[in-house]
Amino acid sequence: MKKLFSLLAACLFFSLVALSQPKYEFRAVWVATVVNIDWPSKPGLSTYAQQREIIDILNLHESLGMNAIILQVRPAADAFYQSDLEPWSRYLTGVQGQAPLPFYDPLEFWIEECHKRGMELHAWLNPYRVAQKLDDPLAINHIAFQHPDWILKYGNRLYFDPGLPQAREFVTSVVQDIVKRYDVDAIHFDDYFYPYPLKEEFPDSTSFKYYSRGFANKNKADWRRENVDITIKMLNDSIKATKPWVKFGISPFGVWRNKTDDPLGSDTKAGATNYDHLYANIIKWQKEGWIDYTLPQLYWQIGHPAVDFQLLANWWKDHSYGRAMYIGQAPYKVSRTSQTKEWTEPDQLTKQIQILRSIPEIQGSSFYSSKWFNGDLLGLQDSLKLGYYKSPAIVPPMPWLDNQAPQPLVKIKKWGRKIKWTPAEAQSEMDKAWSYVLYLNEVGEKFDQNNAKYVYTITKDPQFKFNRINRKKKKYELRISVLDRLSNESRLSVPIKIRL
Numbered sequence: 274m275k276k277l278f279s280l281l282a283a284c285l286f287f288s289l290v291a292l293s294q295p296k297y298e299f300r301a302v303w304v305a306t307v308v309n310i311d312w313p314s315k316p317g318l319s320t321y322a323q324q325r326e327i328i329d330i331l332n333l334h335e336s337l338g339m340n341a342i343i344l345q346v347r348p349a350a351d352a353f354y355q356s357d358l359e360p361w362s363r364y365l366t367g368v369q370g371q372a373p374l375p376f377y378d379p380l381e382f383w384i385e386e387c388h389k390r391g392m393e394l395h396a397w398l399n400p401y402r403v404a405q406k407l408d409d410p411l412a413i414n415h416i417a418f419q420h421p422d423w424i425l426k427y428g429n430r431l432y433f434d435p436g437l438p439q440a441r442e443f444v445t446s447v448v449q450d451i452v453k454r455y456d457v458d459a460i461h462f463d464d465y466f467y468p469y470p471l472k473e474e475f476p477d478s479t480s481f482k483y484y485s486r487g488f489a490n491k492n493k494a495d496w497r498r499e500n501v502d503i504t505i506k507m508l509n510d511s512i513k514a515t516k517p518w519v520k521f522g523i524s525p526f527g528v529w530r531n532k533t534d535d536p537l538g539s540d541t542k543a544g545a546t547n548y549d550h551l552y553a554n555i556i557k558w559q560k561e562g563w564i565d566y567t568l569p570q571l572y573w574q575i576g577h578p579a580v581d582f583q584l585l586a587n588w589w590k591d592h593s594y595g596r597a598m599y600i601g602q603a604p605y606k607v608s609r610t611s612q613t614k615e616w617t618e619p620d621q622l623t624k625q626i627q628i629l630r631s632i633p634e635i636q637g638s639s640f641y642s643s644k645w646f647n648g649d650l651l652g653l654q655d656s657l658k659l660g661y662y663k664s665p666a667i668v669p670p671m672p673w674l675d676n677q678a679p680q681p682l683v684k685i686k687k688w689g690r691k692i693k694w695t696p697a698e699a700q701s702e703m704d705k706a707w708s709y710v711l712y713l714n715e716v717g718e719k720f721d722q723n724n725a726k727y728v729y730t731i732t733k734d735p736q737f738k739f740n741r742i743n744r745k746k747k748k749y750e751l752r753i754s755v756l757d758r759l760s761n762e763s764r765l766s767v768p769i770k771i772r773l
């Protein structure tokens with residue numbers, strides 16, 4: 274009886290959560306291809322095995338309610354796609370420069386499979402990293418052999434020198450090449466700009482000497498920050514000139530600056546910060562409109578004494594500047610054996626979701642990373658599937674990129690439980706029908722388009738067959754809208770009666 278009561282209480286709780294879900298929410302997961310590897314499970318897998326793993330990953334996250342994948346496609350000046358600029362990644366095939374056999378293009382496959390499921394694909398690149406280890410064998414056509422003067426050794430790794438205009442231009446050309454040739458929804462960088470500091474000084478004295486742009490030696494940190502500023506603006510300009518609908522997002526370390534160093538900073542005690550140690554003035558990029566979204570990595574628990582999740586979420590929302598703000602969450606820390614009590618509690622991440630949903634300026638989150646959803650997350654998967662992500666969500670619009678709604682449907686046909694429709698024709702890519710929202714309510718029930726509970730499904734196909742909902746074959750009203758690829762929504766169709 275006690276178990277039955279607990280089950281009923283859980284169902285009631287999840288029902289209440291489902292009622293309060295937002296209609297628009299970014300629900301993403303990172304898929305890492307280096308370090309904490311999510312895919313492929315090991316380098317050198319056959320094409321079939323790689324594709325099978327991709328499908329399994331996407332089926333899992335589709336079932337959990339995710340609507341975006343952030344895929345690492347350029348971990349270290351290499352490529353998980355066909356490129357004339359950089360060699361195939363050793364993390365894909367086991368040998369840098371070696372293509373998959375039989376040949377296929379992994380990025381193209383990921384994009385097709387994501388879009389088939391109505392999910393966005395954000396291509397995640399590292400801008401400056403050249404090699405994870407000094408002894409990593411590089412392909413004969415690697416840019417490091419063509420331009421060794423662009424490359425710096427720091428610790429046990431190789432990096433492009435961000436102070437060199439040539440290096441910045443090369444990184445921009447790599448990004449532009451991806452945007453031009455692939456149907457990506459966004460370009461994404463994480464927190465690795467200038468590397469996290471070691472005991473030794475970053476060896477960029479030569480580029481500072483020749484390209485100081487008037488900065489005095491005591492202002493070298495400002496020069497480094499401006500180097501990254503220049504890169505970010507170049508990238509955004511290039512992306513938007515190539516395909517104006519492709520988003521540009523950054524996922525920085527969770528602390529911009531500590532308040533002890535800057536009155537504008539957060540009341541935190543972080544050992545490293547974006548501004549002071551990675552030379553990434555992230556809030557400037559958001560304020561200037563050089564990026565479309567910021568996704569700070571708040572990989573700490575609620576109540577952390579030095580970097581509290583809730584405090585930081587509220588700090589970042591004050592610096593959205595009219596652009597999108599999402600938050601990075603850390604399922605990799607959830608464990609029954611964690612030394613931190615909060616990460617042994619099954620509701621730590623769902624409490625974080627509740628906090629984020631209470632802040633209007635924050636429109637969703639992303640989880641690091643995919644592979645942890647295959648393990649024991651203390652019930653998180655069920656909490657998402659049955660409660661927090663039970664209703665599908667639309668990726669939030671970005672009106673600064675496009676605020677024009679697409680045309681509504683021009684024709685709808687119904688045969689029993691099967692519906693087929695025809696979208697209006699459009700010349701511009703940004704006006705074309707990208708997906709469709711199907712709303713359903715019982716006849717006589719007051720319908721509210723803004724209430725997520727009425728969103729039955731979001732689909733890419735211009736047809737849909739409903740399953741039987743109940744034995745009594747109740748009457749429902751069906752309405753359908755068109756979404757363009759930036760989530761602008763058309764007018765609804767007139768309601769259609771349907772028995773389900």
